Amino acid sequence: MSLVKKFATVGGATLGSRILGFARETLMAAALGTGPMADAFYAAFRFPNLFRRLFAEGAFNAAFVPLFAKEIEAGGIDGAKRFSEEVFGVLFTVLMLITIAMELAMPLIVAWVIAPGFVGDPEKFDVTVRLAIVMFPYLMCMSLTAMLSGMLNSLHHYFAAAVAPIFLNLVLIGALGYGLYTGASPLDTAWYLAWGVLVAGILQMVVLYAGVLHAGMRIGFRWPKMTPNVKRLLWLALPAAVTGGITQINQIIGQMIASTREGAISALQYADRVYQLPLGVVGIAVGVVLLPELARALKGGQEREAANLQNRSLEFVLFLTLPAAAALWVISDEIVRVLYERGAFSPETTSIVAGTLAIYGLGLPGFVLIKALNPGFFAREDTKTPMRITLFSVVVNCVLAVSLFPYFHERGIATAEATSGWLTAIFLFVTLVRRGHWPLDKALAWRVARLVMAALVMGACLHYASGLMATRLASTASLLEQVAALGALIGLSMVIYFGVAFLIGGADLGMIRRNIKRKTKPAPESGE
Template sequence: MSLVKKFATVGGATLGSRVLGFARETLMAAALGTGPMADAFYAAFRFPNLFRRLFAEGAFNAAFVPLFAKEIEAGGIDGAKRFSEEVFGVLFTVLMMITIAMELAMPWLVAWIIAPGFVGEPEKFGVTVELAAVMFPYLMCMSLTAMLSGMLNSLHHYFAAAIAPVFLNVVLIGALGLALWTGASPLHTAWYLSWGVLAAGVLQMAVLYAGVRHAGMRIGFRRPRMTPNVKRLLWLALPAAVTGGITQINQIIGQMIASTKEGAISVLQYADRVYQLPLGVVGIAVGVVLLPELARALKAGHEREAGNLQNRSMEFVLFLTLPAAGALWVISDEIVRVLYERGAFSPETTSVVAGTLAIYGLGLPGFVMIKALNPGFFAREDTKTPMRITMVSVAVNCVLAVSLFPFFYERGIATAEAASGWLTAIVLFVTLVRRGHWPLDKALAWRVVRLLIATVVMAVSLHHLADAMADRLAPTAPLLDQVSALGILVAFAMTVYFGIAFLIGGADLGMIRRNIRRTPATRTDVPEGGE
C-alpha cells in the first residue's frame, strides 16, 4: 500500500471525526456560548487531554511504536505480543496510581494549574473541580487506547485506530442533543458532557481492543515488572511525552493566562476546533503513518528509502496545509459566522474568535511540519533532542503569551502558540539536516516555492470573491444562503489553488502517486491489515 493511501485511510477517518467535532462545537456554541459553564467545562476537559497527549499519544507514538516494530522484526508476532503484555501491566498500574493521586489533588490542581483565574469565583471554581474529577479517568482509558492504537498502526491496521475518536464526538453530540431537547440549564449541560466524556473513553478502549484481537493479537494482563524492554520504553517515553504534547503544553499555558478574562478560554477552544481540522486530517495522519514506516525502513537498513519517505511526506504536508493556512487567514470571519453564530454565540464573539483563528491559521504549517519532523528522531530512538527543542519552544511561548495577553488578549495567546510552533519546526528541520538524517532534496525546495506562489494567488482571489459575496455571508442572511456561499468560497479556493499548483509545477501526479509508494524491500512477514 502506498503512503498516500495510508495517509488517506487515517486522514479520511480523522476527517469524519473532525466533521462530527464541528457539529459538536456548533451545538456547544448554541447551548453554552462563551459563558461561565463553557469556560468551566473546557478548562476541566483540557486537563485530562493534556495528560493524554503527554503520557499516551506523544509517548507511545514516539517510544512504543519503534520498539514494537523492532520486536516484530526480531521475534515476530510472539515477541511483539510478549512485549505488549509487559508494557500493558506496567502502564495499567501506573495510570491507576496517577488517577487516584490526581482525583485527591483536584482542588489544588484547578487553583494552581488548570484555571487559577477561577479562584475568585467560588461557584465557577467548584464546578470546574467537580467536572475535572468526573473526566480525569478518561486519561486512563485513552492511554490504554493509545497503546492499542500503536500496536494496530505497527501491524498496518490504520483504520480502527483512526476511527476511534469518532465515538467521543458521537457521545457528546448525543449529550448536547439531550440537553437542548430537554431545555437543560448550562450547569446540567456541562454535567451531561462530562459523563459523556468518560463513557466515550470506555467505548473507544473497547473498540480498539476488539481491533487488536481482529488483527490476530490477543494480549492479557501480566504482573507489572520492570523488564529490560519496559525500562527502555520508559527511558524513551519520558522525553517523548514532553515533545509529543508540545501543543497541549502551550495550550494549557495559554489557558492559565486566559482564565483571568471571562470567556477567553471558550474563544480559544472554538478557534482551536476549526484549525484542528486540517491539522488532524493532514498532520496527525502523516505522523501516525510515517513513524512505523520510517522505523521499519531504518531497522531494515534502508537509509535511502527512509530519506525518500521523509521528503515525500513533507511535500505532501505542505501541499495540503499551505492553502488551508491562506484560507483561514482570509475568510476566518465567514467560517466562524457560519459554523457558530447562533443561540448564545453573538456577532461580537464571532469577531474575537475569527481574529484568533486567523492567527492560528498562520501557525498551521508549522504545527503540521512538527508532526512530519518528529518521526525522524523517534524512529532512531532519539527522544531527548526533540524534548530539548520543545522546552525552548515552551519557554518562548510563555514569554510571548504573558507579554502579549495584556494588549491583545486571545489573539496574543494565539500569536505566542503560532510563533513557538514555527520555531520548533525550523529547529527540528535544521537539526535533522545537520546530522545527515534528512537528505536535502532540490525537488522539494522548488515545489515549496511554487506552492507558496499558488497559495498567495489563491488567497488574493478568495479575498475579492468574499467581498463580492458579502451580502450572502452577512449575519442577517438566511443560514442556508450563508452555508452555500461558504461552500462556494471553499470550492473556488480549491479550484484556484490546485489549478495553479499543477500548472506551475508545484504538484504533479507523480508526487501524489508514484514517488511516495513503498518499495517491496521493506516488507516483512507481517501481513498488511488492508482495513
C-alpha cells in the first residue's frame, strides 16, 4: 500500500471520528453552553486526557513502535509477542498504581493542577473532583489501547486503531441526546457524560484487542519484570511522553490560567474541537503512519527511502493544512456560528470562541508539522532531543499565557499555544537538517512557497465571498440556510486553492500520481 493510501486510511477514519466529535460538541453547546457545568466537565476530562497523551499515545508512538518493529525484524512474530507481553505486564501494574494514587489525591490535584480558579466556588470545585474521579480510570483503558494500537500500526493494520476513537463520540452523543430528550439538568448531564467516558474507554480497549487477535497475535498477562527490553522502553518513553504530549501540556497550563475566568475553559475547548479536525485528519494520520514506516526503513539501512518518506510527508501535511489555516483565520466567526450558536450558546460566546479559533488556525501548520517531524527523531530512538525542545517551548507558552491572559483572555492563551507550537516545529526541523537526518529538497522548498501563495489567494477570495454572503450566514438566517452558505464558501475555497496551487506549480498531477502509486519499500524480512 502506498504512503498516501495509508495516510488516507488513517485520516479517513479520523475524519469520521472528528465529524462525530463536532456533533458531540454541538449538542454540548446546546445543553451546557459555557456555563459552570461545562467548565467542570471539560476541566475534569482534560486531566485523564493529559495523562493519556503523556503516558499512552506519546510514549508508545515514540518508544514502543520502533522497538516492536525491531523485534519483528529480529525475532519475527514470536519475539514481538514476547516483548508485548513483557510490556503489558509492567504497564498494567504501573497504571493500576497510578490510578489508585490519583483517585485518592484528586481534591488536591483539582486545587493545584486541574483548575485552581475553582477553589473559590465550593460547588463547582466539588463537582469537578467527583467527575474527575469517575473519569480517571479512562487513562488506564486508553493507555492499554495505545499499546494495542502501536502493535497494529507496526503490523500495518491501521484502520482498527484509527476507528476506535469513534466509540467515545458515539457514547457521549448518546449521553447528551438522552439528557436533552429527558430535559436533564446541567449537573445530571455532566454525570451522564462522565460515566460515558469510562464506558467508551472500555469499548475502545475491547475493539483494539479484537483487532490484535485478528492480526494474528494473542498476548497474555506476564508478571511484571524489568527485562532489558522493558528498561529500554522506559528509557525512551519517559522523555517521549513529554514530547508527545506537548499540546496537552500547553493546554493544561492554559486551563489552569483560564480557570480564573468564568466560561474560559469551555470556550477554549469549543475552539480546540474545530481546529482539531484538520490536525487530527492530517497530523495524526501522518504521525501514526510515518513512524513505523520510517523505523523499518532505517532498521533496514534504507537511508534514501527514509529521506523520501520524510520529504513526501512534509509536502503532504502542508498541501492540506495551509488552506485550512487560512480558512480558520478568515471565516472563524461563520464556522463557530453555524456549528454552535443555539440553545445556551449565545452570540457573545460566538465572538469569544471565533477569536480564539482564528489564532489557533494560525498555529495549525506548526502543530501538524510537529507530528511529521517527531518521527525523524523517534525512529532513530532519540527521544531526548525533542524533549529538550518541548520543554523550552512549554516555558515560552507559560510566560506568554501568564502575560497575555489578563489583557486578551482566551485569545492570549491561544496566542501562547500557537507561538509555542511554531517554535517547536522550527527547532525540530533545524535540528534534523543540521544532523543530516533530513536532506533538504529544493523542489520541495519551491512547492511550499507556492502553496503558501495559493493559500493567501484563497484567503483573500474567501474574505470577499463571506462578505457577499453575510446575510445568509447571520444568526437571523435559518440553520439550513447557514449550513448551505458555509458549505458553498468551503467548496469555493477548495476550488480556488487547488486551482491556483496546480496553476502556479505548487502541486501537479504527476507528483500526486507518483505518491499514490509509489509503494514504500519493505525492510528485509527476518523471521517474519
